[in-house]
Amino acid sequence: MKLSGFHPVALAPIAAVVMVSAVHAQAVDTKAAPDRLVRAAVEGVIAQIQANPETRSGDLSKITAVVQRQFLPYTDFGRTTRLAVGAAWKTATPEQQKTLQEQFTQLLVRSYAVSLSQLRDQNPKFRYQPPQAGSSANDSVVGTRVLNNGDEMLIDYRLTKTADGWKIYDINMMGAWLIEVYRKQFADIVARDGVDGLVKYLTNHNARGAT
Numbered sequence: 001m002k003l004s005g006f007h008p009v010a011l012a013p014i015a016a017v018v019m020v021s022a023v024h025a026q027a028v029d030t031k032a033a034p035d036r037l038v039r040a041a042v043e044g045v046i047a048q049i050q051a052n053p054e055t056r057s058g059d060l061s062k063i064t065a066v067v068q069r070q071f072l073p074y075t076d077f078g079r080t081t082r083l084a085v086g087a088a089w090k091t092a093t094p095e096q097q098k099t100l101q102e103q104f105t106q107l108l109v110r111s112y113a114v115s116l117s118q119l120r121d122q123n124p125k126f127r128y129q130p131p132q133a134g135s136s137a138n139d140s141v142v143g144t145r146v147l148n149n150g151d152e153m154l155i156d157y158r159l160t161k162t163a164d165g166w167k168i169y170d171i172n173m174m175g176a177w178l179i180e181v182y183r184k185q186f187a188d189i190v191a192r193d194g195v196d197g198l199v200k201y202l203t204n205h206n207a208r209g210a211t
Contacts, residue, residue, distance in 0.1 A: 034131040034140040034159045034166045041074055041168070042126050042144065049120050056120050063120070064113040071112065076160055076167035077105045083170075084182040088190045088198070096195050103202035110209050124148040134158060140166065 032040070048070065049055045054062040081101040082089050089097065129143035138161040146153040158170035158177070170179045189198045 032165070034157075035128050035142045037074065037159070037166050038142045038144065038157050038168070039126070039128050041071075042128075045070060045116070046124065049116055058117050058120060060113060060117055063117050064110055067109050067113045067116065071109065072105070074168060076162060076169040077101065077108065079160060079167075079169045080104070080108070080179060083179045085186055085190075085198070086183050088186070088195055092195045096199055099199050100195075100202065103199065103206055106206050107202060107209075110206070122148055131159075137161075 045066070048066055049063060052062070052066075055066060078101055081104045084104065085092070085100060089100075092100065125147040127145040127147070131140045131142050134140050140159045140161070142157045142159065144155050144157070146155060153173065156172035157168050158172070159166045159168050161167075170177055172178070186198055189201055193201070
């Protein structure tokens with residue numbers, strides 16, 4: 001399965017990532033086991049996209065709205081941002097941290113929507129592995145196999161256990177964890193232009209994407 005659109009910004013792009021989402025917060029039990037949560041997320045979002053004529057026709061703004069509404073409750077993008085920014089996060093001001101999280105979340109949401117738009121009229125099949133222990137008792141990894149038109153993609157989801165249940169915060173496709181790739185890119189930008197440079201870079205990238 002070949003998708004485009006979900007990749008680190010500008011530098012050293014990797015293959016697109018299908019970071020499948022979830023149905024509405026009222027419909028999914030976030031206290032569920034990690035594999036059950038991922039399964040509900042995967043199958044729920046595809047069904048929602050395919051059931052709506054506007055999203056099924058490829059209206060990217062509508063698909064992005066679905067991702068914004070239905071995906072974010074099942075992620076911990078605050079954690080994703082902190083880990084991707086790395087050591088520079090501690091030196092950033094509260095306002096910089098707020099903007100970084102907002103802009104990085106916007107980037108991920110739109111990139112995911114672009115990837116989803118390519119699955120809107122297809123019939124992918126998903127297989128799920130039992131959750132594996134992560135780096136701690138509050139960390140878990142769920143492996144999946146995505147089958148689509150004869151192609152297969154292996155995707156691992158990393159989840160963290162929060163007070164609100166399990167949340168997806170990282171993804172691995174073909175051996176590349178999303179946070180690790182972004183961390184290197186962000187470190188290069190911060191080393192060259194500082195935290196303000198990273199804020200500006202993400203803001204400009206999102207502005208270009210919006211147009």
